[in-house]
Amino acid sequence: MSKSVCIVGAGPSGLVAAKTLLHNAPKGHFKVSIFDSQPAIGGLWPTSKTDSGRLVHPLMVANQSRHTVQFSDLAWEDDAPQFPRAWQVGKYLEQYQSRYLNGNPDFELQLKSRVAKAEKRNDGTEGWKIHIQSGDSEEARDFDYLVIASGYFGKPIIPECFQNAKTSVPIIHSSQYRDLKGLLGEGKQKGGKILIVGGQMSGVEIAGTIASHLSSAINSLEQSDITGIDKYSIYHAIQRPIWVFPLYTTPEPTFAAAPFAPLDLGSYNINNRPRPLENTQGHISQEHANMVHTIFESSLGDQEQFSPLMMPNEQERDQPAYLAVSDWYSEFVRSGMITLSFGKVLSLEGDLVTLDDHGAQIDDIAAVVLATGFDPSPCVNFLPKQILETLQHSPRHYSQALALAFHGTHHPEVPNLGFVGFYRSPYWGIMQMHARFIADLWSGQTGSKSEALERKLQTDDSIKRTLNLRDDPRLSQFPMGDYMYLMQEFSEALSIPMHESIMPKTPTTSRNNLPLDTLTPARYPSPSDSPEAKAEAEKSLKQTRDIAVECLTTPRFVARGVFRSLLGTWRLERDLNSRLPSHPSGKFVGTAQFLLRERTSEGLQCVSDPNSIDTCDENGGGEDLEYLYIEDGEFKTSSGFGFKATRRYIWRYDSKKDTISVWFAKPDDQKRADYLFHEIEFEAPPLDDNKKREKGGWAAKAGHLCIDDYYNVKYNFAFKAVNLEKWSIEYTVNGPKKDYTIHGTYERI
Template identity: 50%
Template sequence: MTNANVIKSVCVVGSGPSGLAAAKTLLHDAPAGTKYNVTIFDSQPRVGGLWPVEKTDEAGLVHPAMIANQSRHTMRFSDFAWSDDAPQIPRAFQVGGYLESYRQRYCQEATLRLACRVEKADLVSDSSNKPGYTWHVRTQSKENGAEEHTFDYLVIASGYFGEPAFPANFEHTKYEIPVVHSSKYRDLEQLLGDPKGKSGKILVVGGQFSGVEIAGTIATHVSDAINAPGPRRNDFIDQNSQKSKFSVHHLVQRPTWILPLVTASTPADPAPCFLPMDLNSQNLSNRPPGPLVNTQGHISVDTAKLVNSYFHNLLKTDQSEFSPQLTVQQSDYDNQPFLGISDTYIDHVRSSAISISKGKLESISGNIANLAQSKEQIDDIAAVVLATGFKASASLSFLPDEIQQKLSVAPNDLNNTVALAFHSTHHPDVPNLGFVGFYRSPYWGAIEMQARLVTALFSYGGPLSPTLPAKLAESLKNDNSIERVLSLRSDPRASQFPMGDYAWLSQEFGSALEIERVPSLGKMPILPPKNLEMNILTAARYPGQILDEARRRENEKNLSRTEEVVTAGITQGRFVARAVFRSLLGEWKLDRELVSKRTEQPTGRFTGTATFSLRNGTPHGREEEFAKIEQEGGDHGFEYLYVENGEFVDQAKGLKFNATRRYIWRYNEKKDKLSVWFVKTDEDRTADYLFHEIDFISPNEGGKEEDGWKAIGSHLCIEDMYNVQYMFSFNSVNLREWKLGYSVNGPKKDYRIDGVYRR
């Protein structure tokens, strides 16, 4: 072990989740008697890495308003809890805010050098008589210019998102139309410039996570531009058709399963329970008993069939109902599954706001995209967004060539850029070099485990030291991570995320470091069909070995918050309102019957369509609440402009006439509640005042029925009482149909309306 009287110096490159976790672990979790001076360098003027810390910070690679694809239960560390009022699924700027709070709590002892880029790091022989090497690091900053530093250890925590990756021949070519990387997209105006006189397709290239996310985002921005209140955006709306002049065209190479952010825990139930997607996916009770086996890396045909069948059973669809181009056919099941996550993408496809082509982009000529190995073209393109990933090799560019060769750096391999030992933490030939977060996967618990292992290796003298604890030495001896990475580079059956099995990684790190997974604090819900108690994995299940009372309380708070949310989702119907709201997007067939007990009022049937058009949340009718959210730096969320059009037939009088109706539907994430608002008569896209809130009936009170979820609402209009009843019937995550009934009673009104909405 390191001499207790010697304090070693460590350079940490990067102040995102990985860099902060590395610094915190070195400062607070090193073995007894080991001390480190930690200096963190980051080229950006703030911490957070990918994650902006302010709503207005748009200089990074992630839009501040982007919704994370994991819940706050996954995007946190074991001993630091989110604030109680934070959203379950945060925006990017809220994630950055969490990281800044984490830095303030745990990294105050570190020297933080922001807006300071590491230009070069050389491994040189120690100038003292002691054996070993030190790192000479050269940095560049506007404030201090070039500086030289010497450190005992170097931790690279600058991550896989070093720089945007462009297809060959696309990076430095000039085009007649805008061509940008997805990481630089912010809004339509920034992409298109002045849209006046322009029209056409916004082509999104790339069918994995970022492609699905950005296509859904742009389609939402287009929908907002034409459906927002206020003056009509004539620069976005065709005056003849009154439809958008811009559409999204998505170019993909293979079928992809699309999951929403909240998935069904009981997908076979017409009234399913819902939880954030990551909590459902990390239910260890769904995995075989005994030690976990790695499910990622090389995907055999049998494994591919099993996982593709799992996604089909989870979604209860092959996705053909949304578009033939989205269909994952049975013949595709032999191939390794690919996944995308978006709340909006799949229903934007169904509503034709997004169209899909299969192929590979070869070139762009004028406003035409040419596809490789075919004569197919996509014409009338207004702009191109390249969702083609990131190059991790840029995060290693400051290392000397001989070190890069030892690490087998492959700049053009986006998944397996560098060959490192024990799950991307180190290389035995460079013992004073560590890596944290250098893998393409979203789990912060694995980052924390990597930081613990790197700290242990530094503290015990390196990966080949005879003083390593026996269990750690044995784990390193049996590790084949380097060979595995090298083999995956040429493996046509490599998985989408080669290190994506978070549960298995946690098990392997826990075993090597002798950190046991702690049980749940209380009794968890039991789920069919296995009828096993849920066993949700989060970073808090692997607390550190050196916890003071404050950290222990934070860890227990993390555990209890997850258990509370899971219990509420399974037993109280939490997230049902969110699932309904997400699934309303697009057009529905509407059949409504009106029966009046008064002869002066009509009795008849309405048939037509109801369309839910997504847009950003607006303040109208809720100005005070909106201002408070703005003041607290919160999220205004989304809302729908609801428009129904059709024909009403008065059966008693034999009359027919066209009818239309408009509302605003809103979802309040903090309250987990839907509400319906009247629209102003003179501004047909502006909310006026509240019609009613939708209250889902608790399962214990009969809200969960064989046909779906029941909900109610009410509204007193002068002397007339509207009693509203809903029934929402799901096919897993998607609404299959829903029913809406009103009974209206008052001095001059006595009628009932019953409507059925179907896709």
């Protein structure tokens, strides 16, 4: 007889739990019902560009690539972006539901239905009576099993000093931010400081996002409807230095011609760690903390170039390292749009904030955005008090709220209760392993598979470990477990072997002369998967293998790395050598600014067809960005005559083509693009000469015919770790009345 299962939550955890119970457990063993309070599946993840009612903005870019944001049994489409937007993740989940759940007679989905209360049945069984609210009605239903898959983001945490603040300044949580107008209104303050509180992942991400929105509004073609938009700035209150990773990092940080790849391809390279893997999270010793800081510094370079507060000192290197992901944050700190303040916020009165850093204060606060995390308690508050006591629920320990066995899956004293994805990290492979663990535990596996699971359970110390970590002053940023280690643990417990290697023997990285062999969920297809599901895993593995090889052997994503790193101000020196007396030789000295803004439509052929706009921007809503380039300085001829000189261009990045293009500005409106100057074409790297790649940057070329004059353009971009350190451009111009060479060098101020 089938056993009934109630799953709370129709996000990725709930959907993968349902699929696994219905497809990977013995056929007919379970009947599954999912209940979710929202009107659509997806949980945090919106399912359309206009679905703005979730905790995640639909246009937010995921901070892990599609090689991590995936289940083993569904590959992304080949043309999907490496870093999908939130609404595209929602579409992936809809596709997952359609493929594995829709039409299954043993599956039920009830949306707009909230699980209000769960209680143990009083008929002597281990089952549950679940009370479900739908609108004004409530019903009670009996189930044999209960799976909590409602995530870890119960409600935003609002620090007490902001709950009681005596102020009219708008205060929102980072999950509520959508745009500047929603935050600032009409800008009655006519400028001021936007305070970001919280220095972990969401604090850095939201500060970088708001800075990019502010830069775009200031440098927009049209006047902003927010009064005094150019008088706003961002202040970020942090309590520790944090290492900020861009979305694309380099597996070769010592190369001036650094290759770029999605950051998790390098982070989860199993060839960088000895096996069997050991858990790197939880309690962090001083020795381990120092080692991680050193690894991060070698990957990212010296962050003191952006701000001294971003670089840990010797004492801070003894403390656990923290990381965040943002393409724009660091350069906006360097440019001054984001100012860092060290200390914990004690109070907000009027528009004045006081920090605990020797009474430091920040005045003229125009708005506050709290990136202070989430309290997971609402995700479990429908459980009986006695059950919560058994689970040793502790509301004040946000990252260790429940003490659960075997890496967050269950508690042995509540045998018919399971957890999937109750894990404060973004790793979809763990959700899938949680679901497989629960399916095996409840379906009564026998034989060697059951023995392997039992051995793991006998040695499991997850509950004790959680309790020990709750007040540990040396707690890691993600204490619930090291992703790669946990995948290994579940692999051994469930007898699901890892696909040993997805890479050919070459190319290799210089670190250890081994391939970039990334761990992904698709490395762990279940033996009980259907042929269709296993084929999806193979497709996904091929995608990861192909992109890894391409990143190491071609200039793929180098344009992205260059474009990101151009933001801000550069010192420019340019020499002009003319071979004709009609054009004087001389030298230009000045600055070049790259001002970030949303892509404009001028000059783009695709906008002539309104229906084609989405095909020009695969990410829907402005992933493709541009810079307004402003150059100012003095040109002095070889004869000693000098005059002020200025230029304007528009630099654009096209994510679909992975190219940078340079456009002339219109003479009568120099914020607008006129017509294409050239596209930058990066040359293939010398794969057999690492010394050349270490010393020489990326060579690139372009060409442009201007009436009768031909511009032959050569570039060189030299990186230091992930950041562009210096670059140069050379024009050779030939025509009926022109014959000169221009060589310009750009270095950071």
